Amino acid sequence: MCDELSGAGKVGSRRRGSSPRRSGHTARRGEFDFIERLRRREDALNDGTGTSRSDTRRSTLLLGIGDDAAVFRQHAGFDTIITADMLVEGVDFRLGADWATPRDLGHKALAVSLSDVAAMGARPRFCLLSLGVPRALWRGRFKEEFYGGVRALARQHGVRIIGGDTSSMPERVVVDSVVLGEVRRGRALTRAGARAGDQIFVTGRLGGAAAGLGILEKHGAGASPSAPLSKAGRTRAESLLVRRQTRPTPRVEWGTLLCERGLATSLIDLSDGLSSDLAHVCRESGVGARVEASLLPVEPLLGTIGVGADEALALALDGGEDFELLFTAGPRQASRLPREVGGVNVTRIGEVTGERGKVRLVREGRARLLRPGGFDHFASAGS
Secondary structure, three states: OOHHHOOOOOOOOOOOOOOOOHHHHHHHHHHHHHHHHHHHHHHHOEOOOOOEOOOOOOOOEEEOEOEOOOEEOOOOOEEEEEEEEEEEEOOOEOEOOOOEOHHHHHHHHHHHHHHHHHOOOOEEEEEEEEEEEOHHHHHOOHHHHHHHHHHHHHHHOOOEEEEEEEEEOOOOOEEEEEEEEEEEOOOOOOOOOOOOOOEEEEEOOEOHHHHHHHHHOOOOOOOOOOOOOOHHHOOHHHHHHHHHHHOOOOOHHHHHHHHHOOOOOEEEEOOOOHHHHHHHHHHHHOOEEEEEHHHOOEOOHHHHOOOOHHHHHHHHHHOOOOOOEEEEEOHHHHHOOOOEEOOEEEEEEEEEEOOOOOEEEEEOOEEEEOOOOOOOOOOOOOO
8 A cells, every 4th residue: 555554565645657647646545544544543553562362372563564575474384385476356346335345355365375274284474465446445534434344353352553555446345464473393284294094174154155155146137147136125035144244254273273183184264165275185085075965054944044955055066155164084083073163163174095186975875076166257258
C-alpha cells in the first residue's frame, strides 16, 4: 500500500505514466491518510514491547507499516512458511448487498491464506495485503469495511498486518494476500508424506460452501447472473450456507495440533474440492486412495434446502472452497487423534492404498475411479 505501507515498491501517478496533476496529488494524500490510520490501528494492538495483545508469545516484528519494507527476526529453531493468494472480482467473488460485502471480502482474503498456512501445520504470524480498487470505491467506505474484515479475523489468530500495496483499478477489485507463518524446523507437513495403510481424515463438513455459491447464483430464467436470490428471500439454512462461501473458517487450530503433536503424515486444505485435493496428495506421495462415500461428512444443511443425495455427494467431492483440512495418519497416530478441536469434528473417510495415482470411491459396495472434478481457473481457457 504504497511505499508507506511497506514491502511492495512505490505506487503513484508517475508510475502509471500520467502527469502529477492536482487530482492525483489529492488522491494520493487520501491514500496516505488512510495508510496512517491503518498504521495507528495496527500499532494499537501492540503494547509497546513488541508483544501483540492477541498473542502471548513475544513478537519478532521489528518494523511494520511505515517504511519501504517490513523487518522481522526469525525465531531460532523455526522455519518460515509463506503463501500468496489472489482474489479477482468477477472470477473469485462478486460484490453487492446480496453477494459479498467489503467486510466479507476482507475476511475471505485473509482466510484463504490462513488456510494454506494451516495446511502446512504452521502458526500464522504476519500478513501483507495488496489491494487494487476503482477510484469510486476508494472514495467511499469500501476500504474501511474491507480492512475491518481483515483485522477481525487477524485478531482471532494473533496475526499482524505488516504491509502491502494499493493501486487504482479501472473496473474490478483485485486482492492479493500474503501470510507468513512459522513451524518448528523440519516439521512442516506437506502433501508428500502419505503411505499405504494410512487412514484418511477430513475436518468439519463438506459441500456447504459450494451450495452457498449456488444459492448466490440462483436467479430466474433469463435474469442477469448479477441478480442473486436476495437476502430477504433466503431461509435460515440458505443464509448459513451462503456464509460458508463468503466467510470461510480456516482450520488453524487443527493444522497446528496435527503438526505439533506429530499426528499426520500428509496434510492439505480443501480449496479446489476433495476429489482434486486428494489427487494432489496421492500424486505427490506416490500412492492411491480408497474413499467410502457413506463416511463423507456431507453438510447436513443440504438436505434441509432440498438437495438430493447424488447432488449432495457431488458437492462434497467436487464443490471446493470448504477450506477444511484433509490429512493422512498412520495407525498409531490415528489412535491418538482427538474427536474435535475448537468445536470442529474430524471424520475418517477412507485409507491410502498402494495403487499409485488411483483414487477409488466406494458407494453401496461398488467402487469406481474418482477423477478430479474441482475448480480449475484455466480449464475452459480454450473455449
